[in-house]
Amino acid sequence: MSAKKNRRAADPGGSVNMSSDIQPTVYDQLIALRNRQRTLQAESPFVIRGADVPWETNPQGIIKWYLHPAMERSCHKALIFSVQKIPPESHSGKQHCQGGVVQYVVQGKGRTVMNEISHPWEAGDVVQLPLLPEGVTFQHFNEDRSKEAVLTACMPNLSEPLGIDRGAGLFQLEAAPEFKAAFRSELPDLKTLQAKLSSDSGKAIPVKIDSPRSTYDHNYARTQEIQQRSRTAKIVVRRDERREEMTRQGRLRYYLNRTVLHDTVLKDWNVFTHELRTRSGKHRHQGGLAIYVVEGKGYTIVEGQRQDWESGDLILLPIQPGGVEHQHFNLNGETPSRWMAYIYKPFHDEVAHGMEQREEAPEFKGSDC
Structure with a gap:
């Protein structure tokens, strides 16, 4: 291919010259996909x-x-x-x-x-x-x-x-x-499939490593620990088994938490309910999560924009540079609103998730926490 056909004229935003006589590169396709994703995010509801x-x-x-x-x-x-x-x-x-x-x-x-x-x-x-x-x-x-x-x-x-x-x-x-x-x-x-799986796993007895000597041994042992947890830990988490906490963000009840709770079969989730009485704290963090409104009605200020919600709605926070500043407000009178948040932590890891607390929930200021 000639030098002319290899040239690309990129603007500061990363778009490229897609003249009819120039064949797009795989990089061009990546930028085109990025632009399409940005457009979809901008046009999609929260x-x-x-x-x-x-x-x-x-x-x-x-x-x-x-x-x-x-x-x-x-x-x-x-x-x-x-x-x-x-x-x-x-x-x-x-x-x-x-x-x-x-x-x-x-x-x-x-x-x-x-x-x-x-x-x-x-x-x-x-x-x-x-x-x-x-x-x-x-x-x-x-x-x-x-x-x-x-x-x-x-x-x-x-x-x-x-x-x-x-x-x-x-x-x-x-x-x-x-x-x-x-x-x-x-x-x-x-049963035929289950018998095959059982037969395959029974062809050899897995080695048990009590004293790992190498990085491979440590990885091997960790894999066995994870599988053991998946087979023996808690399947159903009862509401009454988890205490409600008065936090800077509000009244939260964690069912799954990667950092603190290690008694569940799934280890990579943060899942919690939020009982919203007046307003939550205000904080900034990366998006990519989902919040299901179990009961009540209210609104969330997302980067200065009001997003109203009610029971049965799903609130999303976008993934964007710098994360998302947001705060939740209850419009259900004296009756609290309640929602359930789902955060898959490995995805948060991949977008360099961090948290910045900007304001504390009103109830937190008078609590013993």
């Missing part, structure tokens, strides 16, 4: 209205999707987020997949059968699907005779780098009763 998100009935049940790999119009795509409702005395479909999912019980009581073990839950609890080499098989059951069960589900959006199967496969084994279309199991003989 609050996804629950009233605008349609319910769909699919083999897994009655679900509405707020964030999904196939959806474009959201200010970030770091997470996959949905809400499922299960009619009284009904159940979800049965699915085999990789875990890594955090579910919050908004209302109702029931149980989740996971790998043939039953895990009871009720409103205010958190249910986790663990990460296991063989994946998990799970199904939710609503045991209330008169009320729907409602559960949120949140997971990191790893569909592009790791694939939908994520090393364990995604198979629909049974359809929910509400799904009226003809259905045939994608994996009619699950």
Whole structure:
């Protein structure tokens, strides 16, 4: 190729000369993708209205999707987020997949059968699907005779780098009763798969390293520790097991926390509820998280702009240079609003997440903390 065709005229913003006689480079494609992502972020709302998100009935049940790999119009795509409702005395479909999912019980009581073990839950609890080499098989059951069960589900959006199967496969084994279309199991003989996995793992006894001698040994031992935690730690986190804390940001109840709480099967999440009575503290940090409004109404000031929300909405904070300054306000009178925040910490690590407290919540000033 001639020297002329190799030349690029870049402006300070990083755009390039895309004249018809010049073939774009892979770098040009990267800049074009960046520009498209910036445009989508600028045009996408920070609050996804629950009233605008349609319910769909699919083999897994009655679900509405707020964030999904196939959806474009959201200010970030770091997470996959949905809400499922299960009619009284009904159940979800049965699915085999990789875990890594955090579910919050908004209302109702029931149980989740996971790998043939039953895990009871009720409103205010958190249910986790663990990460296991063989994946998990799970199904939710609503045991209330008169009320729907409602559960949120949140997971990191790893569909592009790791694939939908994520090393364990995604198979629909049974359809929910509400799904009226003809259905045939994608994996009619699950026991055959489980037997193969058991056989493969049983061909050799894994070495146990009690005294690591090398970096490899330490990595090996750490992997074994993580898998042991995934198999034996807490699946359901009861609301009453976690204390409410009066913090600089407000009244928080942590269910999962990577830094402090190490008794759960999932280790890389910060998941907490916030009871908002008047206003929260004001702080700045990086976005990429999701906040589901469980009850109440209010607004959030995001970089000086007011974003109103109400029960059933999903609040998003964008990922942008310098992070996002924000503060939450309750408009529910004397009744507190309450929401649940989902933060996948490995993604925060990759955007150099930090925190700056600008103002403290009013209740914190009179507390003993």
